[in-house]
Amino acid sequence: MGEGYDLVVVGAGPGGSSTAYYASRAGLKTLLLDRQEFPRDKPCGDGLMPHAAGEVAMMGLGDWLEEPHHGRFTGFSIRTATASIRQGVPPTLHGPQGYVIRRDETDAKLLERARSAGAEFRSRTRATKLLRSSSGAVTGLMAENGGGPEGFTAPLVVVADGVGGFEGGMKAHQNAVARRQYFRGVDGPDRDHIHVFMTRDMNASGAGYGWVFYLGDGTANVGAGISTRSLAKTGRNLKDFYARFLEEPVMAQWLRNAEPEGPAKSWSLKMGMWGARRHEQGVMTVGDAASLIHPISGEGVGYAIESGRLAAAWAHEAHRRRDFSAATLSGYARQLLRHRGREHLSGQALVNLVPNMELLEPLFKACEKDGGASRALVESFTGDAPVYSLLKHPRAFGRALRDIAGNRQRA
Numbered sequence: 001m002g003e004g005y006d007l008v009v010v011g012a013g014p015g016g017s018s019t020a021y022y023a024s025r026a027g028l029k030t031l032l033l034d035r036q037e038f039p040r041d042k043p044c045g046d047g048l049m050p051h052a053a054g055e056v057a058m059m060g061l062g063d064w065l066e067e068p069h070h071g072r073f074t075g076f077s078i079r080t081a082t083a084s085i086r087q088g089v090p091p092t093l094h095g096p097q098g099y100v101i102r103r104d105e106t107d108a109k110l111l112e113r114a115r116s117a118g119a120e121f122r123s124r125t126r127a128t129k130l131l132r133s134s135s136g137a138v139t140g141l142m143a144e145n146g147g148g149p150e151g152f153t154a155p156l157v158v159v160a161d162g163v164g165g166f167e168g169g170m171k172a173h174q175n176a177v178a179r180r181q182y183f184r185g186v187d188g189p190d191r192d193h194i195h196v197f198m199t200r201d202m203n204a205s206g207a208g209y210g211w212v213f214y215l216g217d218g219t220a221n222v223g224a225g226i227s228t229r230s231l232a233k234t235g236r237n238l239k240d241f242y243a244r245f246l247e248e249p250v251m252a253q254w255l256r257n258a259e260p261e262g263p264a265k266s267w268s269l270k271m272g273m274w275g276a277r278r279h280e281q282g283v284m285t286v287g288d289a290a291s292l293i294h295p296i297s298g299e300g301v302g303y304a305i306e307s308g309r310l311a312a313a314w315a316h317e318a319h320r321r322r323d324f325s326a327a328t329l330s331g332y333a334r335q336l337l338r339h340r341g342r343e344h345l346s347g348q349a350l351v352n353l354v355p356n357m358e359l360l361e362p363l364f365k366a367c368e369k370d371g372g373a374s375r376a377l378v379e380s381f382t383g384d385a386p387v388y389s390l391l392k393h394p395r396a397f398g399r400a401l402r403d404i405a406g407n408r409q410r411a
């Protein structure tokens with residue numbers, strides 16, 4: 001059995017690196033494992049919403065956000081089948097803006113911060129199994145590093161393995177898939193906006209959207225995400241939805257002189273805080289492992305970092321109490337729910353209760369004409385407000401309901 005630690009963290013994405021950074025700063029002897037070598041790519045839209053940028057800055061990377069090859073956005077453009085909505089983004093400490101930064105760079109930077117705070121990092125080391133005492137208490141984990149199995153002892157493990165397969169018992173199901181590719185020379189307007197396309201094709205049988213997020217180096221991240229419900233209902237696959245998105249008239253126009261940079265890559269998403277266990281004796285989950293992707297936007301980097309920060313605080317508290325019981329660690333799960341439950345669970349309810357997003361076209365149309373309502377819509381996308389905050393705009397909401405009812409009668 002290898003050396004002993006106060007905490008072992010499985011996975012060095014944003015969730016794991018943030019856990020290791022804050023735990024190390026709080027004085028915990030922390031080991032961070034990842035099965036991959038860094039820097040490594042992670043298929044993503046690369047968008048850092050304002051709250052996510054705030055989390056990155058809190059890890060000492062505020063100046064790094066401003067590097068010129070990073071994309072910076074101050075506005076949000078949403079195009080649906082019938083509406084076109086434009087809004088400024090909610091403010092951060094850096095001003096009213098978010099960023100677009102390639103994940104190989106972001107994740108390597110966050111990992112660097114964890115290591116400089118004192119965390120020990122082992123790459124190419126895949127956690128395989130939790131170790132428990134005869135009474136069931138976690139005592140560490142087993143890992144595989146190519147040279148054979150190795151054990152690490154710790155009374156506490158944070159699982160930050162994204163959609164990885166460690167400890168199946170804690171897993172939530174995957175409820176969306178997404179694909180992205182980089183292009184050079186995308187010829188669209190408003191490079192200081194992020195562009196969201198809720199196309200009829202992606203929303204007739206469920207929920208989904210395409211995006212164009214500009215970086216600062218002349219490239220753009222072009223992607224599409226779609227609910228697994230849509231795939232099941234239509235019998236089509238993600239590649240097909242993505243290909244059709246690129247052929248939409250506006251996209252075909254923007255891409256007419258563009259050159260792809262590398263192949264398109266796909267990945268799964270676990271959204272909406274639904275069905276994931278976030279704690280048990282000796283274990284907490286963070287980030288995607290805790291199903292913390294926003295169910296409307298598909299955004300998860302900021303929530304992964306935030307949950308890592310909270311999990312590190314509870315790891316510190318558990319050590320202070322010398323109590324790693326499920327009862328103590330439930331404090332983490334409750335705190336997370338208090339912070340993010342409203343936005344995630346209401347978004348999840350919307351996506352699941354509305355049979356397809358096309359039904360909401362009258363709402364988008366009403367938001368187009370009402371500045372307050374369109375701001376609420378964008379804030380429900382950026383995670384700054386729960387989707388039911390649209391109810392605070394009764395004129396737009398009432399008009400949308402009348403139109404939805406009228407459309408259903410005519411159908």
Ligand SMILES: Cc1cc2nc3c(=O)[nH]c(=O)nc-3n(C[C@H](O)[C@H](O)[C@H](O)COP(=O)(O)OP(=O)(O)OC[C@H]3O[C@@H](n4cnc5c(N)ncnc54)[C@H](O)[C@@H]3O)c2cc1C
Pocket residue numbers: 010011012013014015016033034035036042043044045046047048049052125126127128160161162163164165166177178179180223266267268269286287288289292293298299300301302304
């Ligand atoms: C196509 C796409 C677009 C997206 N766009 C955005 C966006 O624009 N903005 C945004 O905020 N979010 C976006 N997301 C979501 C975002 O990518 C995730 O929410 C984010 O990566 C979660 O971070 P994490 O640390 O939880 O997991 P990950 O980033 O997935 O990191 C998990 C790490 O765990 C490691 N690992 C797995 N299993 C093991 C094991 N057994 N042992 C050791 N290591 C292990 C992996 O190698 C990996 O490095 C998108 C997702 C997809 C698929």
